[in-house]
Amino acid sequence: MDLERRLRDLKDRMTYIRDIFGTREDDSIRLLEARLGEALEREARTPGSVSAEELARLDDLFSFSERKLDTMLTPMDRVRIVRHPQRICLKDILENVYDNYTEIGGRGEFNIDPSMCIARAYFSRRVGEKVVRQMIMVIGHEKGHGEAYRNGGSAKPWGNAKALHYMKVAETENIPVHTFIFTPGAYPVEDWPGAAQQIARNLYEMAALRVPVISVCSEGGSGGAEAIGLADRRIMLSHGYYSVISPEGAAAIEGGLRGGERATPELIARCATRLRITADDNLQNGYVDRVLREPPLGARPHHYEFFRELRRELIQATNEAVSEVKSMKLFRAMAVRASRTDEAESIFMRWNLSPSALNRLVELRQRKYRAMSRHARLDGTGLFSRAAAGARGTVDAVHSYLRYDLLGRQKKRLDAMFEELGAEAHLVRHKLLMPLKRSMDKVLVSGPEGRRGVDPHEELTRLSCPEDGACLSGSQWAWISPRSQEDRTVSCPNVRTHHCPDLWVPDLLGDFAGVCPNCGHHFPMEYRWYLENVFNYRESREFNRDLESINPLNYEQFDLKLDKAKEATGLKSACLTFETTIESVEAVVAVLCAPFRGGSVGAAEGEKFIRAAERAGRKRQPFIAYVHGTAGIRIQEGVNGVIQMPRCTIAVRRYIDAGGLYLVLYDTNSYAGPVASFLGCSPYQFAVRSSNIGFAGPGVIAETTGLPVPPNYHRADHALSRGHIHGIWDRREAKKNLHQALLTMGGRNLYYR
Amino acid sequence: MLNIKELLDEVKASPYREIVVAAPHTGVVEFAGLKPGDQVHGRRGEFKEKPGTLLAHLTRERNRKPITAPEKGEVESVRTELEGQFVEAGEPLATIRHFLTRKEVIERILQEALFLFRAPERAKYYFVPEVDQKLKVSGKRSVKVSEGMELMIVSRMKRETPLAYSGPEGIIHSVYFGRGDNVDEGAPLIGVCPEDQLTVIQDVVARIQSEWEEA
CATH class of the missing domain: 1.20.1270 (Substrate Binding Domain Of Dnak; Chain:A; Domain 2)
Structure with missing residues (x-):
């Protein structure tokens, strides 16, 4: 037998x-x-x-x-290993690594999202004579060894929402969170809470989650991985992969395939190699802290020794995260630092932290991400300019502190006091004088001749500025598109439903600012138009101009494409950052320009964005992100690109927490990574009409979910009705609306408040 | 009175509808190379998002616009003599012969023969208790309706209001909604026909159902 x-x-x-x-x-x-x-x-x-x-x-x-x-093993073999139904999954880990666990919010199929598994687990630790249970909130994707309803670990937006909910519970209970990433990517549907927006929300909350977070990554597919991946310590399994896109997706983009066409296995394998997705690559780049060696050809449920290793590793990582910030640690911190994982079990440390330690923990986490991906961008700024910029930054910070915090706060207090006093005085005066005035009015009735001013009839009928004449001459725009020079007509895409007449291009792109006068459809417009007509670019000060996009992975033929984009646009990266004045309000603006590689975000763009947010924070200015268009994370940069999602979100979170105003304005097409992180987490997101906002394009949705995608699925109106954005602006009124927003929205810590 | 037989003969004599595709505005025509006898189709896809077969391009002010077939059918004639020429708005460019489907024929006949009483708003509709009783006991052909008769109850958002019938007198030929269904605005609720035509209509509909061959 x-x-x-x-x-x-x-x-x-x-x-x-x-x-x-x-x-x-x-x-x-x-x-x-x-x-x-x-x-x-x-x-x-x-x-x-x-x-x-x-x-x-x-x-x-x-x-x-x-x-x-x-x-x-080649990278593609590793991809096959993590996708194999025999690969260990979260349930195996819960069974074998933790001493006991209770699954929360779901039992098999009866679950809001069976691909996201939440459990309260504990480690039993012997401390002297006593046995102590250390509680942990375990959150992770569950593949269930190929059970169909688990969706291959592809979490739906509501699954990610559930994960976030339990992270908050862990925060309330002050217990560490262990997250396990076993996902090929997020399930790309737009229904509330929205794939992109929920990931953004998760990242935003995790950026300052006040408990230690340890993540273990086996299969990390882009956005889906980021939704639970922002952690203090990141462990990666040696046979796993962590990538910006699945190799198949990269191959489809690389091969320019559309519809149902399939890439060849060779191309897919080549893409897997080029993207540098393996554990060792990621360790080398500094995106994971440690690689846990698996048994040959990957861990499977019967590798009990591996589970013991994982247990030690988890305890060690949690100890490390805690000991870094704990105030009472003495020798244990030293021991944790010195120990190898096989001794981890012998060191006991309480994992609940005091409020001040938690503050330090969050600060350390944020700093850790801030320091990442330095090698993946080129900073062409000279040494002298860099030093000068650094000094200026410090001066700005000190100046803001003195002016708005030290003195400003006192002044605000005084102002408030005077305001209160004034209101009191007004009330007293009113109470005393009103009866007197009323009796005076009764005695001395004044006739209609008492009214001064213009005749009401004339007031209603005359022109507001008669000296200007009734007609305006010339265009009201500071810049109009060079495309408007062409003598031809175009048809509005809504002609079938709205019966719009054909539009003459010089009219349309000149006076009408690219808006169909009949139905209000917005034709795409160059970003220059917004720079000149909305953001007052001519009088602005651009900064970090010399931060340049490079090809950190030496992706084949990408240097050429990058050079071409640089030459065509005159930009060094897809992100443009400058300080400007909008109707006398000073603000920092970051623009993602679609003509540069589709507005995709890589290491340079991310860094520029972060620096802009920091500058806005230092100067107490509002921070506006104008997204002329973004196709997502730049896949040719691999994880160097994807790591910008948490990095930028942390920067934004710090800025918002400091009391700023972060406003996002979407235009044309905005998709994927950036929307699922630093753009989608903004509390004030507006879209220019006729723009598209979403997580994945219609092709990808149809491919992955098998559901038909209606036309206009990603239109701004739909995004608004789904609750993803907070308003739609007409292009011609963008400046007015923006000014209004600057005056009425945002936190307490803006210089003009 | 309407002669159903005559109507049916008329449909049978020409079981198609001719669609004349005309230039929507002035411009220079370029045909897409279709010949008489070619099959074309109208808009397709689950959301009607895929345009029909390309018939021609019309260029005005350097704006080249496609003209596509509005319905499924066969090209009867194409005015190829206009190729490359400037045409006025409304100039016929091609003729498409659209063969009527079974549904279209029945709809056409019923439209002529029946009066459709339509829903004034999106709501649930019920017959008033007396009518309901009668319908249940002796079938729908037993109910006579006349102008102003209180026929239904409109139930929407926790309120119920009576609805009176308005239209020609007759008996209920068909009921188009089920109990508890939400009926959209403008969708037919009941079809009413003059009492003496009832059997004829039923007969014709049954025959079309079984005999009409779709192209």
């Missing part, structure tokens, strides 16, 4: 190897297959003919070959 079981196990191992290596041929695989086939055949012919020793030898051969094959 036992022999039969062992034979079956070997057969399973063989199938697994075949699954991982696909069609690739190798001597070891052939040898294993031949040996196993022979044994099986013999056993089938005469049961009991394979002896225990033979089986043990075969077992050794398997172990040896697996170790050998493990050294030959």
Whole structure:
């Protein structure tokens, strides 16, 4: 019986190897297959003919070959490993790593999102004579060994919302959070709370979540991974991958495929290699803190030794995160620093932290992300300018502190006092004088001749400025598109429903500012138009102009494309940051320009954005993000791009927490990563009419969910009715609305408040 | 009185509708190379998002606009002599012969023969208890309706209001809604026909259902 079981196990191992290596041929695989086939055949012919020793030898051969094959794994093989139904999943970890657990908010299929699993778990630790239970909130994707309803670990927006909810619960209860990332990506639907917006909300909250967060990454697919991935310590499993996009997605973009076309396996494998997605790549880039070695060819549920390793690793990581900020630690901090993970169990540390320690924890987490991805951008600013900019920053910060905090606060207090006094005096005067005035009015009735001013009839009928004449001459715009020089007409896309007449291009792009006068459809407009007509660009001061996008992964042919984009636009990255004055309100503006690689965000763009947010914070100015268009994270930068999601969100969070006004204005098409992080987390998001906002494009949605996507699914009106944005602006009124917003919205700490 | 048989014969004699595709405005025409006898289709897709077969391009002021087939059918004629020429608005460019489907024929006949009483707003509709009783006991053909008769109850958002019938006198031929269904505004509620035509209509509809061949 036992022999039969062992034979079956070997057969399973063989199938697994075949699954991982696909069609690739190798001597070891052939040898294993031949040996196993022979044994099986013999056993089938005469049961009991394979002896225990033979089986043990075969077992050794398997172990040896697996170790050998493990050294030959390509990135694409690793992708196949993490997607294999035999791969360990969260339930296995809960069973084997923690001492006990209770799943919350779901039982199998009966769950708001079966792909997101929440559990209260604990470690039992022996401290002297006592046994202490250390509580943990476990949050992670559940693949369920290929159960269909788990959706392959692709969490829906409401699943991510559930995760966030329980992170907040952990915060209330002051227990650490362990997150486990097993997702190929987020499920791209726009229904409330919205794939992009919910990830943005998660990132925003995790940026300052006041409990230690440890994340373990096995399969980290872009946005879906980020939704629970912003952590104090990031552990990665050695056979996992962490990437900006699935290799298939990258291949589809690379090959320029549309509709149902499929990329060749070679191209997919090439993309997997180029994107630098493996654990070692990520460790090298500094995006994960530690790589946990797995058994050869990846961990499967029967690798109990691996679970023990993972347990030690988790305890060690949590201890490290806590000991960094704990005030009472003495020797233990030293021991934690010095210890290797195999001694982790021997060091006990309480994991609940005091409020001041929690503040330090959040500060450390934010600083840790701030320091990332430095190698992935080129700062062309000279040493001298950099020093000058640094000094100026300090001066600004000191100046703001003195003027708005130290003196400003006193002045505000005085003003408030005078205001109160004034109101009191007004009331007293009113009470005393009103009866007197009333009696005076009764005695001395004044006639209609008492009214001064213009004749009401004239007031209603005359022009407001008669000296200007009734007609305006010339365009009211400071800049009009060069496309308006073309003598031709275009049709409005709404012609079928709104019967719009054809529009003459010089009219449309000149006076009408690209807006159909009949239906209000907004034709796409250059970002220059907004710079000149809304943001007063000519009188602005641009900064960090020399931060340049590069090709950190040496992605094939990308240098050429990047150079072409730089030449065509005259920009060094897709992000433009400047200080300007909008109707006498000074503000910092960051623009994502669509013509530069689709407005995609890479390391340079992210850094520019962060610096802009910091500058706005230092100067107590409002911070406006104008998104002329963004296609998402720049996939050619791999994780260097995707890490900008948490980085920028943290910067924005710091700025908002400090009491600023962060306002986002979307235009044309805004999709994916940026919307799912630093743009989507803004409390004030507006869209120019006829723009599109979403997580994934219609093609990707149809491909991944199999649901038909109605036309105009991503239109701003729909985004507004789903609650993703907070208003739609007419392009011609953008400046007026923006000024109004600057005056009425935002926090307490703006210089003009 | 309406002659149903005659109507049916008329439909049978020409089981299609001719659609004349005319230039929506002035411009220079370029045909897309369709010949008489070619099959074309109208807008398609779940959301009618895919345009129909391209018939021609019309260029005005360097704005090249496609003209597509509005419905499924066969090209009857194309005025190829206009190729590359400037045409006025309303100039016929092509004719498409659209074969009527079973549904369209029935609809056409019922439209002529029946009076459709339509829902004034989106709501749930019920017959008043007396009518309801009668419908249940002796079938829908037993109810006679006349102008001003209180026929239904409109139930919407926790309020119920009576609805009076308005239209020609007759008996209820068909009921188009189910109990508890939400009926959209403008959707037909009941079809009413003169008492003496009832059997004829039923007969014709049944025959079309079984005999009409769709192109």
